[in-house]
Amino acid sequence: MKVVIHWFRRDLRVTDNRALHEAARQAELVVPVFILEDALRTGPEVGSGRLAFLLAAVEALRKNLAALGHSLVIRQGKAEEVLPQLVREVGAEAVFCNKRYEPHAVKRDQRLFNALNARGVGFETFKDAVVWEEREVLTQAGQPYTVFTPYSRAWKARPVPVPFPKLGPVRVRPPEVRSDPLPLDPAAYGHPLTQQIDPAGESQAMDTLKRFMAGPVYRYAATRDYPAQEGTSRLSPQLRCGTIGIRTILARLKAVEESADAAQRASCEVFRNELIWREFYLQILANFPQVAQGAFRPEYDALAWRNDxxxxxxxxxxxxxxxxxxxxxxxxxxxxxxxxxxxxVTAMFLTKDLLVNWQWGERFFMRQLLDGDLAANNGGWQWSAGTGTDAAPYFRIFNPVSQAEKFDPQGGFVRRWVPELAAFPGESIHQPWQNLLALHKTGYPQRIVLHEEQRGQCLAMFEAVRHPGGRAKVPKANG
Ligand SMILES: Cc1cc2nc3c(=O)[nH]c(=O)nc-3n(C[C@H](O)[C@H](O)[C@H](O)COP(=O)(O)OP(=O)(O)OC[C@H]3O[C@@H](n4cnc5c(N)ncnc54)[C@H](O)[C@@H]3O)c2cc1C
Structure with a gap:
């Protein structure tokens, strides 16, 4: 009897799951396993919210598998120790999983491949998290794209695959295999929950997708930049855990486009572009793994950040x-x-107003974000800091006041999160320092830096690297 272990990683779902589908197609018995590795529960980048979200997604997966008669084997420890052991326990011929693109995961998978192959056991990875991988969308010269617009054009010129079918009910009675307990409260791992988080799991992800596609996607282009309007899909934490497949999202998008008018279709296209940004940054990370450690443009590793x-x-x-x-x-x-x-806005403020190294912000975001993902986070930070591929040029510096006036015109978002300023009427909430007497009564702090001054310092910092020893030619203000 052919037995295959399916190792769930960032693909915590039973529908539209490529490796799981292949395992069920090729094997008589699929043993589904999730490994809570040390890196998922310890270390400086582990945040209580993201850990809680992950644990809830694993629990939802366990229930979904159980409903089909499969029992999820849960283990804690290092995959490189757990998997060979489990292979022996269940007599598996191979381990299947969906491909990861982060440098540390790629190296770990290579080690696993070597170790298992040496014992005559297969280790197969499948493309699942993305539509197109790092070597599939290339320039005419066969090089990776480093600019988004031509990349997205080439991406869109290819046919999008359809979702993989849902896993079927179990066919062969699975063997009795030990499963470790998996406490769902992140406090059990030393990270008491401090965030109010969205619910996780495949059915939640599907509900989120359906709600978004039932109307908000048609307004997305107009609302997505206005935080008080909450016009985006909120799918990113689910995409990160893989509780929803990218093909499922794109299939639903295509379906709603069919009954849309021209303006609505344009809005759908803006949403598709965002999904392509996700793949753009994944292929950047896979093709240029050094971005995980430093600036895409290495000269900017020499920037003299103040780091106060x-x-x-x-x-x-x-x-x-x-x-x-x-x-x-x-x-x-x-x-x-x-x-x-x-x-x-905040990433630019940290780097270009406070002159703090973007990697400090990247690490902080990684700990706090439910959707914290190396490729997208690194790409977003390098874009904002001006050190990345298709980055905002170093001299584009958002003015936090004009950004606020433009995208939170009534101050609704600020009023919600900085309630001590709620009494400042209309736009005046964005510059409370203009009414010092009223500001003083609120207890809200004075500005820790002056944007106008910091802008000049930031430009000088960049110029010192761009023209060492030369005279700085400072570009005009914008943002
Ligand atoms: C400094 C910085 C850090 C970021 N860190 C992350 C991160 O750790 N994880 C993450 O998923 N996104 C990150 N982003 C991208 C983006 O902010 C989030 O994907 C988005 O806010 C998620 O909300 P949503 O699901 O409602 O997005 P929607 O607007 O509904 O977009 C749909 C999906 O497209 C993808 N997407 C959208 N915008 C981007 C983008 N700019 N880059 C890559 N993918 C995108 C996401 O998967 C998202 O779920 C970062 C952006 C910046 C500027």
Whole structure:
């Protein structure tokens, strides 16, 4: 009897799961396993919210598998020790899993491949998390794209595959295999939950998708940048855990486009572009793994960041004195989410106003975000800092006040997260320092830096690297 272990990683679902589908097709018995590895529960980048979300998604998966007669084997420890052991226990011929693209995961998978192959056991990885992998969408010269627009054009020129069918009911009675307990409270792993998080799991992800596709997607292009309107899909934590497949999302998008008018279709296209950004950054990470350690443009590793720990702490905690930045940071800390527009605003503020190394912010976001993902997070930070591939040029520096006035015109988002400023009417909430008497009564801090001054310092910092020893030619203001 052919036995295959399916190792669940970032694919915690039974539908539209390529490796799981292949395992069920090729083997008589599929042994599904999830390994809670040390890196998932310890280490500086583990956040209580993301861990809780992951545990809830695993629990939902366990129930979904049980409903089909499969029992999820849960183990804690190192995959490199657990899998060979489990292979022996169940007499598996192979381990199947869906491909990962992060440098550490790629290396670990290679070691597993070697170790299992040496024992005559297969280790097969399948493309699942993305539509197109790092070597599939290339320039005419056969090189990876480093600019988004031509990449997205080439991506769209290819046919999108359809979702894989749901796993069927168990066919052969599975053997009795030990399963470790999996406490669902992150406090059990030393990370008491501090965030109010979205529910996790395949059916929740499907509900989220259906709700979004039932109307909000048609308004997405107009609403997505306005944080008070909550016009985005909120699918990113589910995509990160793989409680929903990318093909399922794209199939649903195509279906709603068919009954849409021209404006609605344009909005759908904006949403598709965002999903392509996700793949763009994944292929950047896979093709240029060095971005995980430093700037995509290595010359910018020499930038003389100020790295003031007090400024960094004020930014982390949402007390910089810039209401839009503080509202965004407090929202992140409380919910594990931050709207994309504000991620760009606060990331630029940290790097270009506070002159703190983008990697400090990248690490902080990674700990706080439910959707914390090396490729997207690194890409977003390098874009904002101006050190990345298709980055905002170093001299594009968002003005936090004009960004706030443009994208939170009534101040609804700021009022929600910085309630001490709620009495400031209309747009005045974005510059409370203009009414010092009223500001003083609120207890809300004064600005820790002046944007106008910091802008010049930031440009000088970049120029010092771009033209060492030369005279700085400072570009005009914008943002
Ligand atoms: C500094 C910074 C850090 C970021 N860190 C992360 C991160 O750790 N994980 C993460 O998933 N996204 C990250 N993003 C991208 C983006 O902010 C989030 O994907 C988005 O806010 C998630 O909300 P949503 O699911 O409602 O997105 P929607 O607007 O509904 O977009 C749909 C999906 O497209 C993908 N997507 C959208 N925008 C981007 C983008 N700019 N880059 C890559 N994928 C995108 C996500 O998978 C998202 O779920 C970051 C952006 C910045 C500027």
């Amino acid at each position: 720990p007090e400024h960094f702490a004020a930014w982390c905690e949402g007390r910089t004195g810039y209401p839009i930045v503080d509202a965004a940071q407090r929202c992140l800390n409380a919910t594990g989410n931050m709207p994309n527009r504000l991620r760009m």
